[in-house]
Amino acid sequence: MSYVTPNLSLPEDLKKIVLDFRQMSAFMQDPLIIDRAEGIYYWDIHGNLLIDGLSGIFVANYGHGNRTIIDAVKEQLERLAFTPPMHGTSPQAVALANKIAAVTPEGLNTVKLLSGGSEATEAAMKLARQYFKQSGKPTKYKVICRNFAYHGATMGVLSYNGVERRRSPFEPLLSGAVRVHPPTCYRCPFEKTYPECAVFCARTVEDTIRMEGPDTVAAVLMEPIGNTGGIITPPEEYFPILREICDRNEVLLIFDEIITGFGRTGNMFAADTFKTTPDILCMGKGMSGGYAPLSGIAFSDRIAEAFWGPEEAGVEFAHGHTYAANPVAAAAGLAALQELETRNLIHNCREVGAYLYQKLLELQEELEVIGEVRGKGLLYGMELVKDRASKSQFSPPIGVRLGKEALKRGLLTRFDPHWIALAPPLIVTTSDIDEIVGLLHESLKAVLQHLD
Numbered sequence: 001m002s003y004v005t006p007n008l009s010l011p012e013d014l015k016k017i018v019l020d021f022r023q024m025s026a027f028m029q030d031p032l033i034i035d036r037a038e039g040i041y042y043w044d045i046h047g048n049l050l051i052d053g054l055s056g057i058f059v060a061n062y063g064h065g066n067r068t069i070i071d072a073v074k075e076q077l078e079r080l081a082f083t084p085p086m087h088g089t090s091p092q093a094v095a096l097a098n099k100i101a102a103v104t105p106e107g108l109n110t111v112k113l114l115s116g117g118s119e120a121t122e123a124a125m126k127l128a129r130q131y132f133k134q135s136g137k138p139t140k141y142k143v144i145c146r147n148f149a150y151h152g153a154t155m156g157v158l159s160y161n162g163v164e165r166r167r168s169p170f171e172p173l174l175s176g177a178v179r180v181h182p183p184t185c186y187r188c189p190f191e192k193t194y195p196e197c198a199v200f201c202a203r204t205v206e207d208t209i210r211m212e213g214p215d216t217v218a219a220v221l222m223e224p225i226g227n228t229g230g231i232i233t234p235p236e237e238y239f240p241i242l243r244e245i246c247d248r249n250e251v252l253l254i255f256d257e258i259i260t261g262f263g264r265t266g267n268m269f270a271a272d273t274f275k276t277t278p279d280i281l282c283m284g285k286g287m288s289g290g291y292a293p294l295s296g297i298a299f300s301d302r303i304a305e306a307f308w309g310p311e312e313a314g315v316e317f318a319h320g321h322t323y324a325a326n327p328v329a330a331a332a333g334l335a336a337l338q339e340l341e342t343r344n345l346i347h348n349c350r351e352v353g354a355y356l357y358q359k360l361l362e363l364q365e366e367l368e369v370i371g372e373v374r375g376k377g378l379l380y381g382m383e384l385v386k387d388r389a390s391k392s393q394f395s396p397p398i399g400v401r402l403g404k405e406a407l408k409r410g411l412l413t414r415f416d417p418h419w420i421a422l423a424p425p426l427i428v429t430t431s432d433i434d435e436i437v438g439l440l441h442e443s444l445k446a447v448l449q450h451l452d
């Protein structure tokens, strides 16, 4: 049997696998089984072509079949595939940690390498708690997080997710998760209007910290641009205001940049895009571009100092995973960063991203059902409304139908009941965008034609 082209008995063999967040009985009716990929394209096992309008799931920033990264991984596999994570490390892991420290905002000079996004957000939360425990503020443990947030699937960070449906099957979760409203300006939960609101949603976080008691609050955990909820993009003042609030109240600001890192928003990190340096920055997905499981956290010197001492002090970070700082993953990460830099992909992201935004605005001009287009770089979402003036939503919603129509036409997107998002690889060209937006247009028209 070939490991690369195994013989499957379909659909029976599918009964033994479980996909993420999918009802398998529904998946089995029309299963997508991907066989190979190149550039921005996937091919399924039947030879059908699919444009990757989502970089897999915000991962494949450097495109598929990237030679530089593949060669780095192959070479590393031949040389050293695994190092004992407690006893030692590898030159590749040390080099990657140094490189990450160099490309993250100034002051974030210590890096812990991990394997997946949830591992990174979990590690950030544990780091924040241990930091306060060993710097004389042991009562600080609560976390201000947001409605609609997604920070991962593991039990700890699940507590900070903002979607009830994802949390409730596993409750009770960790105590101390305090949720606030995100900056959903299009549907302001405070019924205010930007800029007259003076970014009330950010300013009111200070009230929340005060009501909880600053001595009990460890961190504010946020995605710079929230995916769940429809590419929630804050006004430019939002994060600078939060930075000041965190500083005033001795609360750590943690950015979950699992999606927004590595060029996605038109800068290396969204921290650069929003001109705000967090205390801890979580990264994953685009860190290896999908060529190996890789994630990490970078944190400030102030935090790092609390973990640096003689062995007897027992202040080392009490956290680890078997595959953390894996040398193959580290080699993939190094090659990915090289791709980002030598091919000027962040510049491409800005240029082609601006073109994508323009094309989506043109679509919005033509189709009343596109209420708002929002995002940055090559990360855009469109909110779908029945009526643009009242912003009323479709009932039943049309977003999932739209996403499925797009898939039928060979375009992979991120879709939810009331919105759809695009995040193609950063290697995408303007003619690719024409094709992607063209398919989206056709899909939208097909959905609208069949409205009751």
Ligand SMILES: Cc1ncc(COP(=O)(O)O)c(C=O)c1O
Pocket: 116, 117, 118, 119, 121, 150, 151, 152, 153, 223, 227, 256, 257, 258, 259, 284, 285
């Ligand atoms: C913002 C954000 N944080 C954390 C995660 C969790 O990452 P992973 O699925 O790699 O565990 C995700 C995954 O989609 C994410 O989008």
